[in-house]
Amino acid sequence: MIRETLAAHAEATRRIFNDRANSVGASEIGQCARKVYFAKNEGDATYGVNPDADYADSWGATLRGKLFENNFWLPALRARFGDRLLYGGDDQRTLVSGFLSATPDAVLVDMPPDALAHLGVSDIGGDGSIVLECKTIDPRVKLDEPKPEHVYQAVVQMGLLRELTSHRPQWAIISYANASFLDDIIEFPIAFDAGIFANAKARAAQVMTAITPDELKPEGWIAGGKECEHCAFSAACGRLRHLVPTQPSAERPNAQFVSEMIDRARAAKVQRQEVENATAKLRELEHEIRERLREHSLRQIASDGVAITWAPLKGRTSYDMKAIREAASKAGIDLAQFETVGEPTDRLTITIRASASAAA
Numbered sequence: 001m002i003r004e005t006l007a008a009h010a011e012a013t014r015r016i017f018n019d020r021a022n023s024v025g026a027s028e029i030g031q032c033a034r035k036v037y038f039a040k041n042e043g044d045a046t047y048g049v050n051p052d053a054d055y056a057d058s059w060g061a062t063l064r065g066k067l068f069e070n071n072f073w074l075p076a077l078r079a080r081f082g083d084r085l086l087y088g089g090d091d092q093r094t095l096v097s098g099f100l101s102a103t104p105d106a107v108l109v110d111m112p113p114d115a116l117a118h119l120g121v122s123d124i125g126g127d128g129s130i131v132l133e134c135k136t137i138d139p140r141v142k143l144d145e146p147k148p149e150h151v152y153q154a155v156v157q158m159g160l161l162r163e164l165t166s167h168r169p170q171w172a173i174i175s176y177a178n179a180s181f182l183d184d185i186i187e188f189p190i191a192f193d194a195g196i197f198a199n200a201k202a203r204a205a206q207v208m209t210a211i212t213p214d215e216l217k218p219e220g221w222i223a224g225g226k227e228c229e230h231c232a233f234s235a236a237c238g239r240l241r242h243l244v245p246t247q248p249s250a251e252r253p254n255a256q257f258v259s260e261m262i263d264r265a266r267a268a269k270v271q272r273q274e275v276e277n278a279t280a281k282l283r284e285l286e287h288e289i290r291e292r293l294r295e296h297s298l299r300q301i302a303s304d305g306v307a308i309t310w311a312p313l314k315g316r317t318s319y320d321m322k323a324i325r326e327a328a329s330k331a332g333i334d335l336a337q338f339e340t341v342g343e344p345t346d347r348l349t350i351t352i353r354a355s356a357s358a359a360a
Contacts (some may be wrong), residue, residue, distance in 0.1 A: 025155035026102035030149030032220035038233035049079035051232035099204040126170035159197030167190040
């Protein structure tokens with residue numbers, strides 16, 4: 001009862017950005033380009049696809065951040081900085097340039113040059129303004145540096161402020177508050193980078209003007225698939241990635257295309273070997289660390305900004321499927337009724353044989 005009530009209230013009070021369908025927001029620009037394309041075209045009869053049937057939109061983290069921002073972070077900043085705090089809360093302003101948009105959490109103005117000295121910035125430059133970005137983070141996540149997508153977001157915010165307002169921020173602060181212990185806060189200073197901002201504008205235009213999703217790379221999958229775990233369109237993207245031609249062309253590919261594919265295949269094999277070598281070296285170093293810690297009966301070491309923690313982990317629960325099938329058969333239970341079939345996939349095989357001249 002309570003769960004459903006809270007979920008309904010979260011949906012009813014969710015903030016809607018009406019302009020987001022026509023631009024790529026600063027919080028989106030660092031995400032997988034294909035994912036953003038799907039989100040922008042959701043529901044479009046020609047270009048859109050539906051979210052995965054089993055996808056459930058999690059509102060918890062977003063609501064957690066807004067609750068912290070509106071009820072603690074913003075009032076605290078207003079109490080300290082007064083009129084020098086702009087664009088916060090109800091005064092937030094969405095900035096749009098072409099296909100790129102941003103809604104900064106707040107901006108500080110008329111700040112002294114050494115305002116960020118405690119973060120290693122001796123002079124904030126610009127016009128004395130600083131962009132502020134408020135984040136909350138899962139306490140299980142350990143941050144040694146800001147998340148790349150958040151850096152991208154902060155740079156876009158500074159760039160749009162510089163382009164569309166009289167403010168000229170040279171620095172932003174991304175603050176991460178531990179969601180369990182709100183007094184555990186990490187701050188990172190982010191410098192404006194004109195090159196990154198220009199790239200963001202070009203990237204937004206590429207996403208918004210793409211006709212089909214295959215014009216954009218599946219960057220989340222390329223990066224390892226972590227982002228895909230929380231994507232509403234992972235199945236649709238997977239179907240596109242695994243789409244193998246059903247009727248190969250009867251025409252022979254031209255020599256230029258063949259040469260291009262051969263070069264890419266050789267490069268892929270080189271990269272795979274480098275990955276295998278790097279993985280072996282990583283495991284060797286981790287083994288040496290474990291052995292040295294064991295020799296000294298230690299589980300933790302921390303010095304010079306580096307922390308090493310060695311802890312035992314419980315084994316994962318698994319099931320003997322052969323034994324389950326045998327037991328079900330004896331009990332007269334047909335396991336076929338519980339079977340599910342996953343999405344179709346594909347296999348790319350690259351084989352490189354030594355040439356006759358090389359063998360000689």
